[in-house]
Amino acid sequence: MDFAYIIQSFFDGFFSLFHLNILLGIVIGVVLGLVVGLLPAIGASMIIVLILPFIFGVDPIFALPMLTAIMAVNYIAGSVTAILMNIPGSTASVATVLDGFAMTRKGEGGPAIGAALSASALGGIGSVLFAILMMPVVFPVVLAFKSAEMFSIILLAMCFMATVSKGSTTKGLISGCVGILLGFVGFHETTAAARWTFGSIYVYDGISIVSVMLGLFALTILLDMRLSDEPLAPMDTAQAGNLRELWKGVIEVFRHLGLWFRSTVIGYIVGVIPGVGAETAIWVSYGQAKMTSKDPSSFGTGNIEGVIAPESANNAKEGGAFLTTMAFGIPGSVGMAYMLVAFMVVGLQPGPRMITENANVCFAILQTLAISNVVGAAVCFFGATLLLKVTRVPPIYLFVTIMPLTLIGAYNHHALLSDIIIMLIITVLGIFMHKSRYPFAPAVLGYVLAPFFELYFWRALSLGGPLFFLTPISIILILSTIFMLGSDFFISSFKRLLKPEGRKTA
Amino acid sequence: MKGKMNVHCYFLIILMAIMLFLGIYTFTYKDIETKLMPIAVCGMGFVLVANELRKELTGQKKQASDDVVDNVQMSEDGPTATVSELRLYVIGFAWVIGLFLSAYLIGFLISTPLFVFVYMITHGRTFLASCITTVVMGGTIYGASVALQMYLFPGIVFGG
Numbered sequence: 001m002d003f004a005y006i007i008q009s010f011f012d013g014f015f016s017l018f019h020l021n022i023l024l025g026i027v028i029g030v031v032l033g034l035v036v037g038l039l040p041a042i043g044a045s046m047i048i049v050l051i052l053p054f055i056f057g058v059d060p061i062f063a064l065p066m067l068t069a070i071m072a073v074n075y076i077a078g079s080v081t082a083i084l085m086n087i088p089g090s091t092a093s094v095a096t097v098l099d100g101f102a103m104t105r106k107g108e109g110g111p112a113i114g115a116a117l118s119a120s121a122l123g124g125i126g127s128v129l130f131a132i133l134m135m136p137v138v139f140p141v142v143l144a145f146k147s148a149e150m151f152s153i154i155l156l157a158m159c160f161m162a163t164v165s166k167g168s169t170t171k172g173l174i175s176g177c178v179g180i181l182l183g184f185v186g187f188h189e190t191t192a193a194a195r196w197t198f199g200s201i202y203v204y205d206g207i208s209i210v211s212v213m214l215g216l217f218a219l220t221i222l223l224d225m226r227l228s229d230e231p232l233a234p235m236d237t238a239q240a241g242n243l244r245e246l247w248k249g250v251i252e253v254f255r256h257l258g259l260w261f262r263s264t265v266i267g268y269i270v271g272v273i274p275g276v277g278a279e280t281a282i283w284v285s286y287g288q289a290k291m292t293s294k295d296p297s298s299f300g301t302g303n304i305e306g307v308i309a310p311e312s313a314n315n316a317k318e319g320g321a322f323l324t325t326m327a328f329g330i331p332g333s334v335g336m337a338y339m340l341v342a343f344m345v346v347g348l349q350p351g352p353r354m355i356t357e358n359a360n361v362c363f364a365i366l367q368t369l370a371i372s373n374v375v376g377a378a379v380c381f382f383g384a385t386l387l388l389k390v391t392r393v394p395p396i397y398l399f400v401t402i403m404p405l406t407l408i409g410a411y412n413h414h415a416l417l418s419d420i421i422i423m424l425i426i427t428v429l430g431i432f433m434h435k436s437r438y439p440f441a442p443a444v445l446g447y448v449l450a451p452f453f454e455l456y457f458w459r460a461l462s463l464g465g466p467l468f469f470l471t472p473i474s475i476i477l478i479l480s481t482i483f484m485l486g487s488d489f490f491i492s493s494f495k496r497l498l499k500p501e502g503r504k505t506a
Numbered sequence: 507m508k509g510k511m512n513v514h515c516y517f518l519i520i521l522m523a524i525m526l527f528l529g530i531y532t533f534t535y536k537d538i539e540t541k542l543m544p545i546a547v548c549g550m551g552f553v554l555v556a557n558e559l560r561k562e563l564t565g566q567k568k569q570a571s572d573d574v575v576d577n578v579q580m581s582e583d584g585p586t587a588t589v590s591e592l593r594l595y596v597i598g599f600a601w602v603i604g605l606f607l608s609a610y611l612i613g614f615l616i617s618t619p620l621f622v623f624v625y626m627i628t629h630g631r632t633f634l635a636s637c638i639t640t641v642v643m644g645g646t647i648y649g650a651s652v653a654l655q656m657y658l659f660p661g662i663v664f665g666g
Contacts, residue, residue: 170554170557170558170561171558173550173554174521174551174554174555174558177525177547177548177550177551177554178521178551180547181525181528181544181547181548181551184543184544184547188537188539188540190539191537191539191540193535193536193537193540195532195535195540195544196528196531196532196544219602223595223598223599223602224595226598227591227594227595227598396625396626396629396631397639399625400621400622400625400626400639400643401622401639401643401646403601403602403605404605404614404618404621404622404643404647407602407605407606407609407614408614408618408647411609411614417610420606424599424602424603424606427599427602428599431592431595431599432513432517433517435513435514435591435592435595436513436514436517453543454543457543458539
């Protein structure tokens with residue numbers, strides 16, 4: 001893969017964005033992302049799932065920038081509610097609450113918002129720059145991935161997602177197994193056997209991806225949301241402050257460029273690691289900000305460094321997560337699991353082939369990420385107070401507007417009522433899983449990756465024999481999987497070994 | 507036995523039964539390529555579910571410390587659903603089934619605004635608020651299904 005191809009793809013991707021439809025898609029994505037970012041009950045993943053049925057057959061260069069924009073600005077909006085209302089819009093804004101809301105209580109809400117927005121935008125841009133610079137390095141790495149390595153990395157990704165999702169590892173693994181079993185339904189590619197179809201022609205092509213996504217995730221969460229009729233913020237509690245105050249916050253970010261850079265690098269690295277979410281990035285960067293601060297004791301009482309660090313990191317994480325998702329076909333985070341489905345819905349197969357054959361799309365996505373961060377921060381900068389009104393909408397309005405869309409979406413895929421029936425059946429499964437605290441992400445990933453997992457396994461077996469996994473990359477990946485799955489066991493064994501010594505010293 | 511049978515236990519038992527059935531059924535396929543992976547996953551799933559059930563029944567279950575799973579805020583009532591909570595889900599699910607049946611009988615264009623209006627009126631919203639939401643939703647559905655696909659993106663809704 002020559003350097004000229006990378007440069008050409010970079011510019012192809014860049015210029016393809018300057019089309020009215022695409023720019024419109026980005027703007028729609030930014031607005032949607034900001035609105036859902038303010039509502040913890042919805043979130044970017046939900047909106048992506050709801051949009052999926054309507055992007056079948058749509059040009060990826062139009063559909064993906066819109067979805068990318070939603071993902072990009074989700075955290076920006078979440079920081080606004082975190083700072084002004086003490087309500088993090090997403091789990092990635094939890095660390096921002098500590099110092100952001102403390103600043104609001106001290107009457108410094110404006111500078112806190114300004115700092116959060118500019119740190120977010122700069123963090124997003126920084127991570128995209130890192131991702132683009134890493135492209136020439138990633139190319140030879142992905143080309144080294146053959147069937148055995150792909151099998152091993154899919155195994156690692158599924159186990160990663162199961163173990164890092166919140167809740168117990170066993171529940172994550174069970175959720176993954178459920179997803180894989182759903183993914184096995186239908187024609188088997190190599191033997192042409194109809195697996196678990198029970199004579200029904202409808203499921204020969206497998207269970208509809210849209211029905212699974214809408215049933216397992218969207219409708220379940222909507223029904224959960226319906227149980228509460230209280231708006232997120234019933235009263236007009238917060239004001240973002242005037243532009244002058246916001247600008248003070250922007251200047252503070254430029255006064256702490258070192259902190260911004262360190263946090264961005266941390267966010268990017270965490271994003272690259274499969275399955276690790278923004279929750280890790282924000283706390284690691286918050287910790288390093290506290291350690292390197294001249295006044296660590298003021299953290300938690302309204303130190304602006306406690307806002308800049310997590311906000312830079314949570315947006316920087318996206319660049320790394322997108323790169324991992326596109327290059328290896330394994331999601332860099334929970335949200336990326338849903339983006340992975342979106343890639344497949346528009347006809348792209350994330351993985352080595354995507355980055356080598358559709359490098360222009362990859363660059364366009366990364367560039368959209370940077371543009372969306374800037375546009376999203378600018379919209380919040382000038383219209384945060386207006387956007388906050390969204391938080392006063394009672395959930396009943398969201399339920400009556402979104403719920404019909406899930407049914408229409410399921411029907412829209414194949415124009416078959418059977419898709420809706422399957423969606424409703426999967427919703428029942430989703431309700432039980434949700435109320436028993438099973439994470440959905442491993443199930444989604446299992447469902448999406450199951451056919452590829454099986455395909456690569458048999459291909460690697462036929463090419464390399466029973467010991468096909470004895471390649472350097474594959475061994476590292478499988479050892480990582482074993483270590484990750486057994487980490488709890490290893491840690492508890494280690495503690496048990498140390499216990500008698502502890503007693504002696506006591 | 508320290509633990510009690512709860513909704514989660516019943517869910518696990520159903521999962522075990524499904525995995526067992528699918529695992530055994532898969533043996534009926536001829537080719538090893540068709541049956542190896544499903545049997546392996548069913549077997550592994552069965553063991554994991556059985557272990558989870560054992561933990562639940564013997565009271566070894568740890569209360570999860572976080573209230574958030576998959577970036578979704580969970581109920582604060584505890585790790586598993588209560589029967590009364592599930593009853594509320596059943597009521598909500600009945601509305602979804604109702605919309606589905608009405609869409610089957612009279613189509614989405616009519617059933618969606620009808621659903622919005624009836625749902626809002628029966629859930630204590632004012633007549634005016636219900637009417638406005640109904641008109642907006644009806645307009646959106648009509649706009650999406652007719653205007654959008656005819657003028658902007660042919661084929662985006664219902665395949666054109």
